[in-house]
Every structure is written in structure tokens, then in C-alpha cells.
Amino acid sequence: MEIKPFTGQPISVLAYDGSPVTNLDSLGISKDEYLSIYRWLVLARAVDDRGYILVRQGRAGFYAQIAGQEASQIGSALPLTKDDWLYGDHRSQGSMLVKGLRAAEWFAHVLGRSLDPSQGRLMPHGPGRNDLHIVPPSSTVGNQITEAVGTAMAQRIKKRKEITIVYFGDGATSEGDFHVGMNFAAVYGSPCIFFCQNNQYAISVRLQEQTHTKTIAEKAKAYGMDGFLVDGNDVLAVYAVSKHCADKARSGNGPSLIEAYTYRYGPHSSADDDTRYRPKGELEMWRNERDPVVRFRRFLEKQKLWNDDKEQKLLAEVKAELAVALEEAEKSPVPEPMTVLDHTYEKLTPHLEWERKELAAELGV
Amino acid sequence: MEIKPFTGQPISVLAYDGSPVTNLDSLGISKDEYLSIYRWLVLARAVDDRGYILVRQGRAGFYAQIAGQEASQIGSALPLTKDDWLYGDHRSQGSMLVKGLRAAEWFAHVLGRSLDPSQGRLMPHGPGRNDLHIVPPSSTVGNQITEAVGTAMAQRIKKRKEITIVYFGDGATSEGDFHVGMNFAAVYGSPCIFFCQNNQYAISVRLQEQTHTKTIAEKAKAYGMDGFLVDGNDVLAVYAVSKHCADKARSGNGPSLIEAYTYRYGPHSSADDDTRYRPKGELEMWRNERDPVVRFRRFLEKQKLWNDDKEQKLLAEVKAELAVALEEAEKSPVPEPMTVLDHTYEKLTPHLEWERKELAAELGV
Amino acid sequence: MATAEVTKTQTQSTMVQALRSALLEEMERDENVVLLGEDIGPRGGVFLITEGLIDRFGKDRVIDTPLAEAGIIGAAVGMACYGLRPVAEIQFIDFIFPGFDLLVSEAAKMRYRSAGQFACPMVVRSPYGGGVRGGGYHSQSPEAYFVATPGLKVVAPSNPYDAKGLLIASIRDNDPVVFMEPKKIYRAVKNEVPAGTYEIPIGKAAITREGKHVSVITYGAMVHVALEAAEIMQKERVEVEILDLRTLQPYDSEAILETVGKTGHVVVLQEAPRIGGFAGEIAAFIAEEAIGYLEGPIVRVAGWDTPFPYALEKAYMPNAQRVCRAIKKSINF
Amino acid sequence: MATAEVTKTQTQSTMVQALRSALLEEMERDENVVLLGEDIGPRGGVFLITEGLIDRFGKDRVIDTPLAEAGIIGAAVGMACYGLRPVAEIQFIDFIFPGFDLLVSEAAKMRYRSAGQFACPMVVRSPYGGGVRGGGYHSQSPEAYFVATPGLKVVAPSNPYDAKGLLIASIRDNDPVVFMEPKKIYRAVKNEVPAGTYEIPIGKAAITREGKHVSVITYGAMVHVALEAAEIMQKERVEVEILDLRTLQPYDSEAILETVGKTGHVVVLQEAPRIGGFAGEIAAFIAEEAIGYLEGPIVRVAGWDTPFPYALEKAYMPNAQRVCRAIKKSINF
């Protein structure tokens, strides 16, 4: 399978019905790996469903679902090694799970509990984990992009065989940080993958109102960088393109932009009302005809690797696993109020020492 | 003459020796207009020479010369009408003169005198004049770009047959504002010309270290906009391309990016030391072989429109004119110290009223 | 300076409704008023302040923008220079920072640097403040930055009536105004808001509650925390006067001197972190101009000097108890 | 707290030289220290602070960047998270604003939002302040913004000796530091700067001049204006004590209380505009914690509340005369 930039049409491996449109051998993926990919897809969706219920139950304040975008996230994160760095955005929990974040930690993050590696410091859109090289995103759309480039610059300065991947949405490409980050990475040949999940909306704003190009991928031309357009609902295509760009970056051949053309099923977040802007039938079309999980399952079935029995077994297994994870998260306590002052600086400044006393008095501790 | 975007090579009308490489008739420029263009080139250079001397004499604090870039500025400003708006940067005084700024005002600006339309409020890199629709640039590289787009958006909202031109350098294209402004303009089809004077340096940083593309013009592709590369030392080519883009914008066909490939002769500014970064011989090559004023003069000579006599006469005329202008500027007083508080707000706030009293006491007035 | 007058014949409104009606009426009145921001079109803004306005005024006057605050503010500057009166919405004030440069380097300085030739009659309105489980980037109160920027005016209403009158005044003002909307009370506080047009003058504070023992000077959502504290202190026979600044830049120095002169005890209350915050400006002003009136320390109550937390926002935000402790510190000197 | 110790065997240095030697020595000591910024390579920076360093350390450690402050600060954050210790140069602090978001939303909050997992040991150094005919965009003193941002430390030296020791301490500090260099005295003030490594602790002020009648609290280039004023007042037998804060966040509250306790009269002097400025924070702190010591108003001396002018910068900037007037206001209460 030859992977070329600026194809105009999304690169794909599977047709919507799951039949391959390219030679699978060239992907070099084993049967076990196919099954593992499917498990990731199912798990990511299940985690997300479970997480969103927490909001509906009033137990969490916010949730941005990834449903519909699982293939983009799983396919792009699988080529990463342990040493590679990952910068997410507010909709990249699927990638974080692949990178090693535990479901229990994710739930704890959603609930704002101590088990959350970020200890309830962030609105639930992605915790960090230093040992996994996952940097927690701020909510400020686009900021992670220049940071990721800094990390990739450092990897190159230190001559490490590592890469950095950074996730962002179609809307984020309008921010200055996208531009500045792309330009820096191209100038320094930084080992970086710019991974754009183009789900066609930035809250209510459609891509055609966001920018005047047909694709995001072609924006790479402004930086002398390669831009790849991939079917974001085709996990094998996303994997193949991401692997290509990861290898390229790792071998010193610089950064790439990947646009994964996909669609989000949920509202922008639990605070959104998507009926205000979504045209009728659009969501149904994507969900019924292009679903990334179903599509890959059809592929497995066609390959005789999957059947209903296996499916039921997997779903039950995942459900049980997540029940345990959620329980672990729920058992974890809410952070101690007195910790609210910690980690502003390495040590409390004198002013914060003073505030610590005030807070202790206020809390009666 | 057909004007096409993304040519890869700069569009030109004149060879370095001044002989036309394209059919001149298609430009629709009369003989008188040729002479007037030449006068502008000579005047712009003379103003600049005179202005720079003021710094060397210690009478002004700062100067950024345009020498070498006159054709870019004159050629791009000539197609503008009185109603059109112009946003300059720190190196666009040539364009401002064409738009109507008087040389005396420019000198007053350089000297920080009351005749300066900005009344000594800005480092001398470009005053504004509301009646001429020249907005004074801040020194912050790139900021003028989104502002210009706002004006162009307003022109469109108001359905006026006006356009806005905004000037910036090659370095400015790295700022987020370039990206944000280009994107907005393309999305709204704003009647705007993005005019990049690519003089190949941002202070000491060469274009190849600034960005990984070969040209600036191709960056327009990231916005679904046309990008034109023009020989910035060829005033007729700059005029033709600018006119083309102005007409296009005026008739509702949206914005364009123009890259004028040129070279600055002076240091970045009077505070710079360009010997630290300029390769030997480069400056000499540009000055001796590609000078925009000489080139156009050769053209006029070849067209039998010019000779040494006329040249001497013109130089003397301009010299006299500028002597008068400078005198007018010098006669103009330094702004009254008490005015330092004015124009922060429409009216002095109570706090500023109080400060006014303090200042009066301090000055003993 | 007077307490907010309320016409009794009007219906109870939320601040969301009041703000929306200010925009609508000003757009009807002056066709140069245009709105721009993210999701303000069909979506009506994420807090629905612009709901339905695009249907009424069309895409040329209610402009859904690409996701770039530098573009929103920069374009507003260029529109204002041209003669429009743009009202820009920043979705959360925490996201003003990608456009901060355009605000402080351009909008704030355009009039000055052009010696009055160009002006920026524009409003940047944005929800601010905590108490909505918004975490570190949907809860901040960055007014200190704007107040410290000469050329900007800064307004922060505490109730729907004021919100409407102040927004109308801000739109009509010929200087750039940062209009900070306390999102916690967007729908939580109601009062009577007349249908017609009225202005609350910029630069004028209001006494929200009269008292003679101690002055709590505050603004925005914190006015309600002050009211709660005043109720508590009332039981201890401490009569708290509450001064709602309404405008932070230029703030109403006369009103401040008046209340300090009356009570001699001052608490300045803000939601933002303490160090470098706007409360410090008020305290400094009093310490310079009214030290003779003071019978105790000027006590600041503020958020802690940390980023805004998520899970622990209750332990973070100033509450009535914290205000009462400060009042006691101030009067038991 | 102690007066700047000066080893007499050393040569007289400018602040430019002192800063350069701090960078050079720290880069020699720790290979994780890297520099990035505009024109810092072959050009040596526009003020020559990094002159020659690219020859010594190569392009991987002295990184000339494209013209984008968001990239400079953003990349520094990403480098710091990775384990480097970047020192970013912003050519003039007026141009930090295109990268302000990365500073306040990212660098300042990374440690907090990751609950201590990631830190940003980085320095953003930049020339600030007026007096060099730089006009509105090459003269500003925006420290109020940084001080009001929890998570940032802010340092502003007043002399070459301190500059070197403070820059070394800032590079070694594990929190992000905004290091403000008073460009007016880059070459105008000299003192003895030892060749070897030494740190001036962050958070500690210094008494620049002892006096018993009034305290002038200040920092950066204004220390020298305070010294001038002290000389003038000396003639009127007023002994002025000058406290040079050196660090603005966290500022040395003990040293402030000590000098206020000693003199009872306070002038706070800054170059930045008055309203919302850092001087207000100091005044507020004193009005809260040391009101009992005060025998007069706390008087602020500052730039006027306007953008920074060009032709009239003399009328704008605080000078010794303005400080003397304030001192008199404070002691003749």
C-alpha cells in the first residue's frame, strides 16, 4: 500500500461494508493484532458510553464524547511506542487509553477523584500521566500544538528515536497556534505528527464556515510539509497512515499533518444542544453507514475472524472490566480540600503559606 | 498580460536591464503615468535617504529604511483609490506617500513633532491619517493583518466598492495573525490584498530559517486563496499584479496574497548591525544588478522617455521639495507635554484628571 | 451613585435575557452595531445570549467566526476603525488570551497612537468566573489584566437590570470596553428589567446595601456573596455596607471615598487570585487617599493564589464565611 | 535580605555582560539549558546578550526561531515538560503578547493541572521599560500581568551583580520565571560581577540604601530614580530607605514589613501605569498587614495611565522630582 500526501480523497483500506480495497498484506498486521484493534475500538466506545452516563446521572459536570471517532484515535495511537509523547485535546481519551491510561483513571478523572492522575485539577477532558508521556491538555483550543512541537524539538536535540503526536480538531486549525506550531516543526524537521480529527464541526460551526479549503490536509502545503487525508472511520487506514508518518518522523524525515475525516455522534459536549445546528439525517447517515466499530467488525467477519458469539463474549468482558474500573474510581476519595493550594509552585510561596493558614482556619482543620 | 497565481517564478514585466518581457499595451499605462511612477520611485528613495540622515544626525531615534523595496511599495499603492484603506507596517512609508501622506508629515513623524498626524505618539515607522484611510501600525509584527481584515469585512458588510490593502514582511508570515487573518478573509470573501514584502530577512533571520516553503505565495493554498509571486523590484509587474487583485477584490471576488520578492539595502533599522548576518556580496549584487529605481529608469530610457537631463532636473526638483518639507516639519513644535495624557480615552477619566493635576504641578504649568 | 432603580411594572428577567435584549435593542437602533464570535449564529452562543439574533439581523450583522480569538478581536478593531460598533463575544473569558495581544496592543492603544484620529468603539463581552464546575479554563476572573491596560474600560454587572443598562452604555461608549458577565448568575439571579432602552453610566458604582460599620467593596457575582455575609453579620449587629463597583476601569473613586468615610472599615472582595488582583488597586487607592478615615486594616478577600481548580472549587472560591472572617479582622483591629 | 555583596577583585560589568555570562556559565554547567528566540543566533540578540553563544554551543542549543512568540513560549513549555531547561528570549517584552496565552494558560498552570506530574522549569527573559526613545511598543512595563498570574515567578534586577545571580537562580528554579531586564540600564549602570557562579535567591529583596524617615519600595530601573530622589531629599535632611524588591512574585513580604516598621512612611515606585499596577499590590499588602505602623498615606509613584508615548516620554516617566513630591506627601501627612 503506497501512502501519498495530498490525495484529495481520503485514503482508505476498507470499504464501508468492511471489504478491503487494498492489499492487506502490505499492512503487516497479524490476526491477533486485528483482534486487539477491535477490542480497543469496543473498549473505547464502552468507556465513553459509561463516562457519559456519569454526567447524565449528575455525578460529573462535563463530558465530550468520542463516539464515531474511535477509529481515528485507536488507529493513530497504536503505532506509538512507550517512549513517544502524546499531547491530546478535549476529545482524545481513546488515544490516551491506547497509550496506557487505565479506564479506572479515566473514570476517576471524570468524577474528579484522587485516582485521577491530574487529581481533579481539570475539567474532565483528558488527564496526563508523566510516566506514559501523556501531557494533560488545557482547555484552550490549539495550545497543545506548539507545546508538542517543543517536545519534538527536544527529542531531536537529544537525538532520541522518539516522536510526538498531537491531537486537535478541525476548528483548532483556525487558531494561530496551529500555524505557528506547523511552521516551527517544518523549519526544525521535528519528529512530530499533527493529527487532526476532522469531525466537521467546531461546536456548531461547520468546516465550510471554518475555512475556505476543501480539506485540512492541504494546509500542510503552507509549511512545506506533507499532508495526508485519511478516512478517519477506517481504523486500518488510520493505522497505516499514522505508522507511515511515525516511521518517517522517527527516521529523521520530519513532521506530517494527518487529517482524519470523521464525524462525532454526540453533541459537542454534555453542555451542548446539537439539534440547533445539525442538519436532519446527517447523523443517522454516518451512524448507520459509516460507523468505525461496525465497519471493522464486518471486516473481521469477512475475514472469518469474528462472529456473534465472540462479540457477545467481548461485550460482556468489557462490561465487567469497566464495572470494576468504575468501582475503583468511585472508591477513590475526592481530593483533600487542603491540597487545593499545592502544585502552584514547586513549594508553597510565603503568600501561599499564609493562605494555607487561612484555609485551614476556614475549614476548621 | 495574463496574471496567474502560484507561478513558482516571480511574475515580471521588465528584465533587469529594463527591457520589457511582456506586451506593455496590456498594462494600459500611459506615458505620463510611466513618468509619474518614476517620480514616485525617486521621491520615495529621496525621502528615505533624507529621513535616515535625521537619525544619523541624532535628531531622530529610529528609522527603518525602504531602500531597495520602492517598487513593491509604489507599485502596490498606485492601484488604490482615495476610498480604499491601507494598513502599513514598519516599512511601508513609500506606500503611505502614494496614498497621500505628505513628506513634511513623514519628516515630522520621524522627528516626533506636532505636524505628525500621530503627534509623536509612535516610534517613527508609520503615522496614520484618518482622512486618507491610513491606519497607523503598532510595532507588533502581524497585528495589522487581522485588523485590515476587519476593515475589509466592514467594507463588504456595508456593500461599498472599496478594498483594503495590508502590508507585512516575510517574517510576519510566521505570526499567528497572518494565519488567522488570511483564514478570516478567505471565509468571508473579504475585499483585501495581503501584500507581503519578502525582503528575505526578518532582522537577521533568512527566509529559509523562517519557513520551510520556497515561496510565501504558496502559503495562500492553506486558505483556498490565490497567491501571486511577483518580482518586487519590477514596479510595473507589482502594479499589474496589484491592480489585478484590487479589481478582483473590488468586484466581489475575494482576497489575494501577493508576495513581492525584493531585498532591503539598509540594516533592519537604524538600531541594527547587518554585517553580523549578511553574506558577503549579496547586497552588492542586488544593488548593482536589480535596483528597482535604476531598472525602471533604464526602461524609460529604452522607451525614449527619459535622459540624463530629465534625471538631473527631477533630482533637483525632488531635493528642493524635500528641503521645504523638512523645514515645515522642523518648524512644527514638539507636542505640548500636557498633551501626553490625551487620547487615552475619548475623555479624561477621573483618574487621568487627577494625573493631569499632578503633571501640571510637576511641570509648573 | 444610586441603588439600582427598578420599574415595578416589568417582568422578572435573568441576566441572559437582559443581555440579549440590550443587544437586540441596540442592533435595532443602530445598524452599525454588529456581533461577531464563535457559535453566536444558529447556536445562539453557548449561553444563548444571541439566540435568534441571526434570524432577525442576518449573517452580515451576526457573524459566526472561525475558531480564533485573535481574529475576533482583531477584526473588531478593524471594523471599529472603519466606523462600525462591533460587539465581540469571547466564548469564555479564559479563551481571550489567543486574542489578548489584539486587545492590549491594538484596541487599547489605537486612539492614543493615532492621536485621536482613530477610535475603537467596541465591546468584548465574555462570561467569567467560577462556581459552575468549569475547572481551570472555564472559571477565571482575569479583570486585573484589563484594568492594568490604559485605554480599556472594564465593566462587570452584578444583576440583570444593571447588565442591560451597562451593556447599552458600553455599546454606545466610544472606547473599547471589556464587558465581563458573571456566568454563575446568568440565570440564578433575577430582577426587573424594563423593555425599553436605558443606560447605566460607566464609571458609577451603586450601594447595594446600606450599613454603617464596615464597607464591603466588590462587583460581579461576588456582590451576592457579600449580601450573604451581610445577612450573617447582621445577626451579630454588624451593619455591612456593600458597594457594587459595576465599572472597574475607571472605577468610581468618589463612591469609594464616601463609603470609607462613612464606615472607616474596609473589606475588598474579589473572586480572582489575591496577589496582583484588582482588589489590591482599590486597597491601594484607599491607602493613599483615605488613610485618615481608616480605623482598621484594609482586608482583601479573594480566591487563593493558584490556578482555578476543578474538584475543589468550593475550597477555592470566596464564600460568605471567608468574608465574615475578613469583616471581623477589619473591625476588631 | 542583605545589600548586594560585591567582590572587590572583579571587574566592572554592564548588565548585558552579566546576563551573558550567566547564560554562558549555566549552559556550560547543564547541557539541558537551551536558548531560543528571535535573532539570538549569529545576530547575538538585538541587545547582544547572546553574542557568540551560538558559536560556542551550536544551533541545537542556541535556537534562532521564526518570528512567533507563541512558538517561542509554547515550544519552551514543551521542552521544559520533556526535561530541558529552556531560556526563551522575547525581543522586547511588548512583544510577549502574541505568546501571552502560552505563558499564562500553559507555563503557569502546567504543574497545577497535572497535580505536580509535569513542571515548566523555564525562563522567559525580556528587556522592558522606557527611557530609550522606544515609543509605545518598545518601552512597556507589563509586570502587573505576570504577577497576577499564579504559577509564574517574576524577577526584575536593578544592577549587573543582581542580574547575574538572579538569572542563574531563575534558570535553576523549577518554576517558570519571567525575567524582566531594565533595558535602559543595560549598559548605563555598572558594578562588580564575579566570574564564577552564584545565586541571588528568588523572593528576597535588598536594601539599596538605608534611611529612617521614609521607605521607597521599588525595583528594576526605578531603583536608580529612587537613589536620585534620596540624594535630593538628603539635602532636606530626609533620610530615605530604598528597598529593591528584585523579585516581584513572590515578593519579600518580610522585608517590606521590616522597612515599613522602621520608617512608617511608604512610597511605592514603579514605571508602569498606576491603575492596576504592581505598586498597588505592595500598597494593599501594607494596608492589610502593617496599617499599625503607618504614619501617613501610602503614596504610589508611577507612569501615567496612558499608553507609553514617544515624543513625550520624559513627561511620562517617573523621575526623581515626582518621587520627591510623593515622599513629601507621605511624610507631611
Ligand SMILES: Cc1ncc(C[n+]2csc(CCOP(=O)(O)OP(=O)(O)O)c2C)c(N)n1
Ligand atoms: C481558545 C478557545 N476558544 C474557544 C474554546 C471553546 N471551545 C471548546 S471546543 C471548541 C470547538 C473545537 O472544535 P474542534 O477543534 O473541531 O474540536 P472538536 O470539539 O470538534 O473535537 C470550542 C469553540 C476553547 N476551549 N478554547
Ligand SMILES: Cc1ncc(C[n+]2csc(CCOP(=O)(O)OP(=O)(O)O)c2C)c(N)n1
Ligand atoms: C510581535 C513582534 N515580535 C518581534 C518584533 C521585533 N521585530 C521588529 S521587525 C522584526 C522583523 C520583521 O521582519 P519582516 O516581517 O520580514 O519585515 P521587514 O523588517 O523585513 O520589513 C522583528 C523581529 C516585533 N516588532 N513584533
Ligand SMILES: [Mg+2]
Ligand atoms: Mg471538530
Ligand SMILES: [Mg+2]
Ligand atoms: Mg523581511
